[in-house]
Amino acid sequence: MANKLKFSLKEIPLLFTVLWVVVFASALYLLDKSVIAFVGILFSIILVYYTKASKAVRMLVGAIILLVIIPLVAGDNRYYMEVASQVGIYVAMALGLNIVVGFAGLLDLGYVAFFASGAYAYAIFATAQANEFIPGHLFPLTGNWFWPFLIVGLIVAAIFGILLGLPVLRVKGDYLAIVTLGFGEIVRIIFNNLDKPINITNGPQGLTPIATPELFGIKMSTPFYFYFIILVVIAFIVLANIRFEHSRLGRAWIAVREDELAAQSMGISLLHTKLAAFATGASFAGVVGVIFAAKQTFIDPTSFTLMESFGILVMVILGGSGSIPGVILGAAFVTILQVQLLKEFSNFLHSMQSSGLINLPTQLDPSKFQRLIFGLLLILVALFRPHGLIPAKRKKDDINAIKNSGYSTEKTGILSKLTGSK
Template identity: 60%
Template sequence: MKKIWNAYSENKLFQGVFLLIFIAVTSLSLYLAQKSVTAFLLLLSSLLLLYFTKFSNLVKWLTAGVILVVLLPAAAGGGDAYESYMEVATLVGIYISMALGLNIVVGMAGLLDLGFVAFFAVGAYTYGIFATGQAANFMPFGTYPLSGESFWIFIVLGCFAAALFGILLGIPVLRVKGDYLAIVTLGFGEIIRIIFNNLDKPVNITNGAMGIASITPPKIFGIELIYSSQFYYVVLIILVFTIFTVRRFEHSKIGRSWKAVRENEIAAQAMGVPLVRTKLIAFAVGASFSGMMGVIFAGKQTFVDPTSFTLLESITILVMVILGGMGSVPGVILGAAVMTILNLQVLTELTNWLNGLSSSGAITIPDALSPSKMQRLIFGALLIVFALYRPKGLIPAKNPIYKEEELVSSKLMDMNQEQKAQA
């Protein structure tokens, strides 16, 4: 058995063939089945298989692109459940992007932020207020609601608004650290929610607890985006952008400063890392992804209200980061996907199944125990188990290791070449 496994893990051809068969089977079964959550999940998990193959990065990205852009929508399009699949896929994308944002703050810079959903709320309300009549209550000029085309500008605006709030939150953070920081951010998240909940007087800005309804759906080339299957592509583009940016950040100077601050603030400062600026940038960058996704969320749901931005949401995103592995980009993507699907699909399916069993009289499950209500229990248990037994998460973060000899020899070679050039 081990021999086969070894042969498999060494041989690219084997892996490629296996992956192709896997994808073909799952997408076919997804296409043929009327509504099969299992097939849908298996098709998504082919991306995980792909991650563990030995192909070069370019091949991996291209294959993933083909699966996500062409295969998934095409295969899911077979049955009536098309929109509900796409809804899930869109939400997965939104959560992945947020988790990647939080990963910068928690995983890379080591600042525990328990009010992260506040930035999401800022993004969502930025679009929500201006794409409905709400803005007319306080804006001295312009006509509201703005048209659907403005959505694309608002993605950028939401990004900046959230980054601004990130810096605002960051300023008190500079003076507190560690566990105090967790409490301050938690308080900040609650403050934002309470303010949005009560900002219907004296001037009606957020419409209070009623929420903002019938937000103008986004428009592009005269097409109104109202279906999840359309938002899917928008989210996908932004997600690719996010992943690309996060990766670039990770290996840049600022990314290395974040990690230095995480490991030891004082040592980092002694090495010339500007503490204040580094932390502020972490907050701003992390928040901006969240704000962007907030705008998309508002455009997609066409409704925002304060109940979408509770502490439970912040903790859910934190669980995604911890589950996947703090600081590890592929890990966080996996963690976010697993958590979102668990939340949206597995728990609801389980509840339906149990309800079916109860109504047929096989067993009786009291309503209090229905799985969809047990989110807190599951999240709590996951946090404890992972923190105790696998603090590095499902896919631990990899730090590049530089070998001293290689660095020295490459430097020598450079010097030799320079000398030759001079000669």
């Protein structure tokens, strides 16, 4: 069935891309909360990726859209910048999980645990909570400490990744998925109960108010500032992904993903290679966790549920496991679906109900169908795009080679690991 679907973007003229950006940037400026305008301006990044121009021109146009046009036309609109910041957070998270799932082929269902470790590492010291177990009343730390805590969050999450990896990576396949799923829940439960006998995390009541970043005396507490902070982090993670993909370690990850026995026979240490993947992917989640805590100014264990891990995994699979642009597209699509489309549709139905035009049972609230939608997305991807919306370059080459040899490609890709297909 996958072969019947001919979905591929041709090279797009530069003029068309420019006109698209102008139209949707104008709509974004004129309309207060337009889902179509926001989706249109984000989709322009994908158009730039496929535009018929040199790599330097495409990078320049993309940078102008992200660094100039979006802040200029939507910078005063708190709603747009809030949504853009949330999209950025999940893009960064998905890129981190892409190292574990996409490059190394390790199915991690507890990735949110590393996100939580980074968030709590900052929140405990950026609130007065640390005074509960550290004498001297030295806390909360000021917002200037946010910047060094990005490194602290990275280190703490990497340690969590290694601690998980040491006992877990001796199993593989379905067992690895089950154990990582359990690890994610264990970490959440620990944070939920770590308010006794010594109150470290304040348990289910959470931590607030968390200090927001400061730089040269400027309090960076609005979504506008967080948008640029997240862009810098995404740029760093993208560059790291690219460097890893073409490095010796990255090639070792791919070798392990394709065939562990062959990789081991070539002298690759499975344990060390897998541990490096877990620690690297976890470290990126820790950095994003620090940003998330500072942005929300409140966290509690309910912010780090199993559904978060599933959602990030769906982003990676939907966009294309191992594909950097694919993962970015998948993360943006799923986040907008959750944050804008489902939420706005739910608000619209509630307004209709309050005006007496419809009578909607609470069971039919669109915001409650997140799990159903994730499942449907996975099924549709498995049927029509088993390698994701934008497959990795190596996988594209493999698909073309298999097609030329006459074999079917319907059940290839990471979804075969989820479904047990061969």
